[in-house]
Amino acid sequence: xxxxxxxxxxxxxxxxxxxVGDRWALLVVRELRLGPKRFSDLQASLPRAGPNVxxxxxxxxxxxxxxxxxxxxxxxxxxxYQLTEWGAELEPxxxxxxxxxxxxxxxxxxxxxxxxxxxxxxRSFFRQxxxxxxxxxxxxxxxxxxxxxxxxxxxxxxxxxxxxxQPDARIEGDRMAVHELIExxxxxxxxxxxxxxxxxxxxxAAVRMP
Amino acid sequence: xxxxxxxxxxxxxxxxxxxVGDRWALLVVRELRLGPKRFSDLQASLPRAGPNVxxxxxxxxxxxxxxxxxxxxxxxxxxxYQLTEWGAELEPxxxxxxxxxxxxxxxxxxxxxxxxxxxxxxRSFFRQxxxxxxxxxxxxxxxxxxxxxxxxxxxxxxxxxxxxxQPDARIEGDRMAVHELIExxxxxxxxxxxxxxxxxxxxxAAVRMP
DNA sequence: CCGCATCCCCAAAGATACTG
DNA sequence: CAGTATCTTTGGGGATGCGG
Numbered sequence: 518x519x520x521x522x523x524x525x526x527x528x529x530x531x532x533x534x535x536x537v538g539d540r541w542a543l544l545v546v547r548e549l550r551l552g553p554k555r556f557s558d559l560q561a562s563l564p565r566a567g568p569n570v571x572x573x574x575x576x577x578x579x580x581x582x583x584x585x586x587x588x589x590x591x592x593x594x595x596x597x598y599q600l601t602e603w604g605a606e607l608e609p610x611x612x613x614x615x616x617x618x619x620x621x622x623x624x625x626x627x628x629x630x631x632x633x634x635x636x637x638x639x640r641s642f643f644r645q646x647x648x649x650x651x652x653x654x655x656x657x658x659x660x661x662x663x664x665x666x667x668x669x670x671x672x673x674x675x676x677x678x679x680x681x682x683q684p685d686a687r688i689e690g691d692r693m694a695v696h697e698l699i700e701x702x703x704x705x706x707x708x709x710x711x712x713x714x715x716x717x718x719x720x721x722a723a724v725r726m727p
Numbered sequence: 728x729x730x731x732x733x734x735x736x737x738x739x740x741x742x743x744x745x746x747v748g749d750r751w752a753l754l755v756v757r758e759l760r761l762g763p764k765r766f767s768d769l770q771a772s773l774p775r776a777g778p779n780v781x782x783x784x785x786x787x788x789x790x791x792x793x794x795x796x797x798x799x800x801x802x803x804x805x806x807x808y809q810l811t812e813w814g815a816e817l818e819p820x821x822x823x824x825x826x827x828x829x830x831x832x833x834x835x836x837x838x839x840x841x842x843x844x845x846x847x848x849x850r851s852f853f854r855q856x857x858x859x860x861x862x863x864x865x866x867x868x869x870x871x872x873x874x875x876x877x878x879x880x881x882x883x884x885x886x887x888x889x890x891x892x893q894p895d896a897r898i899e900g901d902r903m904a905v906h907e908l909i910e911x912x913x914x915x916x917x918x919x920x921x922x923x924x925x926x927x928x929x930x931x932a933a934v935r936m937p
Numbered sequence: 938c939c940g941c942a943t944c945c946c947c948a949a950a951g952a953t954a955c956t957g
Numbered sequence: 958c959a960g961t962a963t964c965t966t967t968g969g970g971g972a973t974g975c976g977g
């Protein structure tokens with residue numbers, strides 16, 4: 518990131534790439550889109566990254582103001598990494614990259630997938646529906662729990678953690694199975710859907726991809 | 728780009744980065760956004776890239792279908808590199824990266840700038856205006872000539888080459904000076920504006936940046 | 938000339954082990 | 958758990974050369 522390694526252009530695109538163009542940088546940011554994480558969470562999400570590279574990216578991204586390293590209040594004083602407001606504004610970049618990558622002639626479906634990635638597909642490909650509808654759905658991907666809230670046809674919330682109260686429906690399964698459900702719209706055998714199946718149908722219909 | 732160098736994820740963002748995430752790759756694509764170029768043109772636009780890296784990126788981007796290497800019809804049988812339709816669909820990615828980079832807390836205005844980059848700022852930051860208006864403006868950045876056509880308040884064309892016929896206005900100067908004009912809205916001494924100055928004013932007003 | 942291929946060198950990424 | 962230390966590997970920067 519430093520000195521000769523920068524592009525040295527005044528172009529805003531080049532400037533962005535100076536900041537998030539390094540290897541693993543954007544994927545680190547992706548893993549923080551749904552909320553702060555600890556170092557080991559990031560390592561688990563990006564197992565091919567290596568702790569030194571991960572630490573380097575986190576330091577650089579903190580220096581450039583994309584994220585901050587915070588300490589949770591005691592007693593759980595473990596450090597977490599969290600996007601700054603500006604870092605969170607990378608959202609349109611992810612949107613654009615996700616849509617472009619999805620249209621790739623060389624469609625790549627192999628490879629692993631973090632739990633966050635599976636859920637983020639919902640954010641990237643959600644389409645406002647009419648007539649409007651509302652629902653709250655909880656996803657349980659093994660140990661990772663997410664809540665999705667649709668209000669008036671729009672995606673109001675997509676975050677880590679359980680639904681406060683009772684969800685309209687709950688979807689459970691392993692990452693890859695839920696991913697297949699979201700991508701194809703039909704549930705493989707190892708996915709369990711409980712509650713309002715209509716809500717789930719509408720949600721899946723809203724996430725149709727190109 | 729090959730094998731272990733890929734992220735190995737099924738995430739569409741990671742897949743995009745496998746294709747255009749390598750160093751210089753997106754800047755090469757940027758230099759082709761306004762039309763095909765020869766190898767030496769690209770070298771001149773990206774002087775810090777080095778011919779080997781440039782050749783490698785071009786080969787890889789051709790393999791993945793982002794661009795094609797074509798031969799112009801004789802007698803000018805020089806090979807040019809041109810974005811494919813899918814490659815041209817990276818436009819929203821550039822838009823997002825440009826807007827994000829422009830909001831950077833560490834605003835970077837130093838560094839060089841290709842002629843195409845200067846003009847592309849118009850595309851990235853153009854805002855539909857009401858009331859609608861129309862105009863054709865020609866830019867002459869040293870040897871590089873561009874035409875900009877606004878129709879009904881929308882950016883109808885931004886391309887390399889002269890205006891067919893007579894432009895409403897013409898802007899001449901060196902790259903950096905025209906860049907300053909576009910960024911600040913006021914013309915430095917070494918920029919010459921001829922023709923309909925109102926058209927130029929409206930164009931500059933439509934490119935106000937965040 | 939223009940379009941690369943080759944060579945050398947260094948800095949960044951990968952892998953693994955280890956420590957506060 | 959949260960990183961650092963160390964070593965190896967690899968890709969990129971820079972110069973130069975060569976064929977069409």
